[in-house]
């Protein structure tokens with residue numbers, strides 16, 4: 001049977017994800033896309049002339065698609081979108097939210113979908129960044145009823161490499177927040193360690209290779225090194241453009257701190273790290289850049 005898909009949020013991540021989903025469509029399938037930024041929609045239509053239509057609002061997506069994927073910035077955007085969907089004449093039976101949001105919003109929406117719309121809701125946040133989104137190699141952390149995982153895996157394989165069954169609804173988000181807490185700390189630690197070593201007279205490449213073959217090794221040191229010129233493909237080597245925005249990192253860390261409160265988990269470094277991102281995102285030469293720009297905020301040599 002023909003399948004109809006909807007995709008809401010064609011941003012840095014959503015656009016390439018929707019593009020990969022489109023690649024997997026059979027001739028009889030269809031895809032409806034929507035973003036509040038008209039330019040993104042028009043660009044998507046231009047680049048994917050077949051089997052795709054643009055919706056004029058969120059309701060239209062839910063009215064035309066069996067499966068809807070959302071990839072939005074923050075919890076409030078996801079809430080707003082689902083409030084609008086609730087009021088429409090919904091055809092959708094499966095909703096998949098890939099945004100990084102908080103556990104409570106996820107739970108509330110999952111309950112609403114089940115009770116009011118009689119559909120399924122999966123939380124399926126991702127890691128792998130914009131490069132992973134483009135290459136279709138994202139890792140999906142999926143929270144869903146156990147008997148729905150096979151179906152979730154099949155859909156998400158069109159956009160990702162590793163599809164992980166985290167458990168019941170909400171556990172995908174829990175996994176994502178825990179991972180990004182570690183990432184937030186690793187990034188600052190790497191920037192500080194690189195800055196320290198360089199100021200003590202070490203060559204940046206020598207120091208990076210020591211970290212990467214020793215116990216200090218982590219994703220920020222190895223793949224996303226914050227010092228310009230160490231890793232050719234890292235945002236630091238292109239004035240910190242693209243990548244994972246510092247404001248999104250600050251947001252994710254805030255969500256982890258919130259989750260720590262409700263679950264009574266001690267995060268001893270969280271508040272201090274939050275202050276670092278909050279201060280750095282306000283500096284004109286750091287704002288809007290990849291979160292590794294913390295190195296610049298520290299006054300690191302570039």
Ligand code: NAD
Pocket residue numbers: 008009010011012013014034035036037040058071072073074077080081098099100101126127128129130243244245248252
């Ligand atoms: P983005 O800001 O680039 O894209 C979000 C898109 O949503 C924008 O195009 C925006 O116009 C659109 N949007 C906002 N409100 C909308 C609405 N009401 N209806 C329709 N569209 C709306 O953000 P992104 O980098 O694509 O990230 C999306 C989510 O994925 C975030 O939660 C982020 O934390 C998470 N994430 C990002 C990365 C990354 O590397 N960028 C990696 C993993 C996870």
